Amino acid sequence: MINVTYGMKFSGFAMRAGAALLFAVMFLALAPASRSDESPRAKALSKKVMCMCGGCNDTAGTCNHTGGAFSGPCDTAKAMQKEVAQRVDRGDSDDLILQSFVQEYGPTVLPDPPKKGFTWLVWIAPVVAPLIALFLIWEIVRRWRRRVALAPAGGPSISPELLDRARRESGRESDE
């Protein structure tokens, strides 16, 4: 756009050159996504959708079929990469692009489960569970700190001889 504005002000040649440059950029952006020249944004986005060929468990951006005739992205992944690149070029937002994939393929297309409804659990549990565990540890530690001394009061009736022998044997084992 800068080129075009500049051209309008100063010369028709510059304007034409700018337009040509812009056109060239657009053309490159529209080229097949498997080429090296796809935009970084399209590349990043294609890693945010799963390849839906059903055989690779990978994202479209990283799909790399082993054992097939071509160990790059499979046809499904390439089509998806291309779609991403076209939509990026059209100026669609990341969210919009991802949404359209969800509409097309269902929620399985997202490698990250959506953070709402039932699938919210997948995100929240790894945070909540350790917190609960931390709370439990806190409780246990409090109890430990209150414990006066070695006092198996009310515990099982282990005979002193057995306990003593067990300890002796443990000591011997650890000296091995």
Next chain:
Amino acid sequence: MDIFGSFALLLAFLATVYAFVAGIVGIITRRTLLTKSARNAGMAVFGLITLAVASLEYFFFTDNFSLAYVAAHSNHALPLYYKFSALWAGQEGSLLWWSWLLSIYVFLALFLNRKKHPELMPYVGVTLAGVQTFFLVLNNFVASPFHVLASADSAGVMHMARLSEGTGLNPLLQYPEMVIHPPMLYLGYTGFTIPFAFAMAALLARYPGEKWIHITRRWTMVAWCFQGIGVLLGAHWAYAVLGWGGYWAWDPVENAALLPWITGTAFLHSVMMQEKRGMMKVWNVWLVFVTFMLCILGTSLTRTGIVSSVHAFAESSIGGWFFGFLGIVFVVCLATWFKNRDYLRSDNKLDSLVSRESSFLFNNLILLAACFAVLWGTLFPVLSEWVTGSKISVGPPFFNKVNVPIALFLLFLTGVGPLLAWRKTSLDALRRNFAWPLVGGLIAGAAGFAFGWREFYPQICLILSVFVTLTIFSEFYRGARVIASRDGSNLLTAVGELTMRNTRRYGGYVVHFAMVLIFVGIAGSAFNQDIQKELKVGQSLTIGPYTILCQNFDQPSNENYESDRATLEVFRNGHSEMMLYPERRLFRTSQVTETIVANESTPVHDLYVVYAGRSPDTNLPVIHAYLNPLVKWIWFGGIVMVLGTCLAMVPDRRAAIVLRAARDRSWGDAIVQGGSGSPATSPVRSAPIRRPGSDD
């Protein structure tokens, strides 16, 4: 021979059932002779399964394609060593392999302890026989590798058939590491059965004390180390063979192998709490139960394909058996614990929050959090489909997002934990021990930032890695300095002396250092670059400092495969550095293609070049080049991990005076007095009686 093999397997099944039943009867009736007989039957199982394995190998080596299993996984042209490893290429064979490795452990555990621990061993024998029975049921009645091929004639009568040629081994498995990786992983999975059996035995026998932990410490380390090697070799195989430029994809089967390793790590740490302070007894028992159950779960995930995986080398409907067994194990564990839980009361109290004890608590919390996150993410798609009816994916980004912070916190604890003293650590000691390593870490972080290491997590990882490394080295240095000044030896000899006096502690530090190396290697992946390009002869592509020029394409084929190969010249700063020959092979019999990656690996980065095939659109050859920093550190870390573990298993060399003191003092007394008590961080102060670093 097939009858020989299946007969041996059947006898093994009968022997293990006998060991199980006679063992229980022997315990109940207190008849020693019966108990001994049960033990001998348990040991005989090893010999019988060995015969079955040998018989199956004989079929592979003699190219006898009358067995369905051999015909499906081998062919005449297969090299000898792959005929050997083809044994575990499929479902039936790998279950037999599982059984056999387990029987080795069982034999060793029963044989080496035949004259020891009379109170525990009958229970150990019964538990082991129970586990072995399950696998032998599968080997004999569900997935026997000894099924013969048969065809029906026109009258419908079945006749034995023999194929002239087999299907051959999956080319992806025709790689040297695939000869080693599965045995290592399975030695890990099966090895955790031994600590499980001893824990179960101690509980069933209501045997107080830490004896089961002392007996199984080395067994657990062996299993843990094998599991670690198995996981790393698997990662290396994926990296070297699959040609996708990565080594870990959070695939369910990879996760399944990682889970017992994580809980095993937690267990190796938390047992120290019980040994030193008589704490966390319930926790330890459950940790080892859970580790064993995760091993069974892992095996079942590999075998059953309940969660979709790219590792579906061996899938079937065997899942029901595994989950049934898992259920039984869980119920038995729960019932045994509930009935005998009174015997697991803690002896000791926690003196301070800033202590080795609480660092172990955190260590276990974090490891278990990691384990939970991985398990949760792996099984969530199944859960979600079950609850909501709709399928979802939980891909690698989830696992990375959740596990990276957890792992970094763990790395932090690796540095902090060992330097905190048992019971209580003073603020002064904290400052003394951590100030310099922390400064060193921050300097490294600043230097990294200056040199372009500017991602958040890798930056934290770098700082922590240097911090942990410095704390480890300072531990060695301080201990060695005491010995050097006392004995007049040089510092290096003193380090050796120090290490050999407490191999468990210093071996542990070496393993910690190995983890640092692996973390650094993984952090490097944040800076991976890759480029894929169609290349004609004479064209080039550029990645990082390298320019790759395409010199030639040819087809060097042989009777086994057809091949497409690129000859690439790599330039750096205008100078020719090396030639690379990435290749794609199409195997004639199986019509499967395989990528032969050209990987130029240095400690700084791997230049990893793949011949991706011919572009379906233009029919031009496509070259995919990756520049992966620091990957080599991971494999090197793996080697250090093995060395550290081996070191930790070597018996301590002790000074005579210390040995006598240890003999005079019973373990129980030590616990009553609060462990060996003195701060871990000050070997300097402990000089004459206490050997440096003896508290671990």
